[in-house]
Amino acid sequence: MSVYTACIVLIAIGLYCIVVKRNLVKIIIGFAILEYAVNLFLAVVGYRKLGLAPIVIDKSQPVPFSVDPLPQALVLTAIVIGLGVMALMIAIAYRLYEKYGTFDVAQIRRLRG
């Protein structure tokens, strides 16, 4: 249970960062925390204490006490997607820095509403 609570706390921290922080880099860090919190949650869903790796050796018998492998595959996919998003975010933040000379959101404001 405590692990789930930790996930929720991490999600809250990430959302807080994205909403409150005024610095592009900190917003990106907040997004990273948010995303890893959800990935952690996915991994925890399939975890089982003292569970075995679900590798079938004897075909007639299922693995007696295995962890669920599917969430791990999902997490792997989600991490790769997250990497793509993160790389693009950092690239755009860098380009913005080149244009404006600052990471401060308050000063990067050409667009209204």
Added chain:
Amino acid sequence: MMVVPLFVAIPLGLAFLIPLVSKFWRRAGDLVANLGTGAVLCLALYSIPLISGRPIVYSMGGWRPPLGIVLVLDGLSLLVLVCVSVVSFACSIYSISYMAKFTSKWKFYTLFMLMVTGLNGVVLTGDIFNMYVFFEIAAIASYALVAFGTEHEELEAAFKYMVLGSVASVAILFSIALLYAKLGTLNLADLSIRMGEAGDLRILAFTGALLLTGFSVKAALIPFHSWLPDAHPSAPAPISAMLSGVFIKVLGLYAISRIFFNVFGMKPVYSNLLIFFGVISIVVAGLLALRQSDVKRLLAYSSISQIGYIALGLGTGSPLGILGALFHILSHSTGKALLFLTSGSLVYSAGTRDLNKMGGLQERMPVTAASFTAGALSIAGVPPFHGFFSKLLIIMGLWQSGRYALAALAIVMSVLTLSYMLKVEKGAFFGKIREELKGVKESPATMLISMILLAALCLGIGICFPWVVKLLIEPARDVLLRGLEYSHTVFGT
């Protein structure tokens, strides 16, 4: 059977072929991308007669559902696929000339094809995690495409869009994790069966709320809209057309209707929320649109307002309302894509987006002016254009389900639509031509061809609307009306 995976495979394969071929021949992207979108369009039209009766279910890699990933082509998927492929074909023709001023056009085409891959994948897949993956393929491509100009505004809009869009994606991923934790499956059909067995759980209500939030951000329903009026105008015109035309519908409204009608079951709380979001989107975005002097920004607000109509129609839950909403997906996708393409043509030739700096362009750009008029009348709902029939059906659906006040409101707001469209007409095309615009020429032929194509569709679908409704919209409506029987059609029981 074999056509289904091609919708994803063709654009995905071509997306990676384009950079390879462009090394040797610089203009290869034009040819390959247009052939690709054209082929997808042909496939979509070819599969219309195939799905009469029962949907096509394709198991990827031969793994039967619920273990493997399935692609499901039913009436609803097909309707949205046709919208996507028509608009993407028009946009790729348009890009030949329009994108010529940008360096590295092949990068544009690669991202464009990836976006089409993502959209087609979302529409076809029958697996919720697979849907998330396609969501992200389309979304990441669109973030990069919004920033394609790499000027101040583009970058800023892209960053804003990206943060909001990614948070929405994380919400969707989180709800997928919750669903898997509770129900132990990812297949949409299997989810709906197990959800029925599990009954009314509080965790499922929470998941539903998370999913609705995520999809509403993608659909840009007010109050989740703040990214759209920045992102859509900043993108290059063909991408604005794709984003406003099909993107918000596929990622937002298609996903909402698939998940909430076919998996969760349309409970009153969800339909009331949809109606609520729909009404405030229509009113607030409509009023905001009236105040804009930037053509593309005005059209972007108009998109939010029209998305509100679709949400309203879906929320009624009555057969006519749903029929109207689905028809409005078709009419708004072609109409709004056309309007964004014409606004791009204005930017291309007159060099400005500001309505106060234009005027009298009708005589210089007759084709652009005529096709803008077709699109504007269609979105505003003037017969015989197709927007009239879709709005009429939505209003009749509202009336049928006893929501008389909302029906009246929808009629009043469609007058408002007409008034902001007339504002553009007056600002850009009517009146005397300004001195500095005397040298303006009509846009190149390829841009005109795609605009004429879409304008012809606006008129043609309107005139042939009984046949279009029978052929495309009614099968889609039946999928939504049958609701939870979706699982039977996928498992073939």
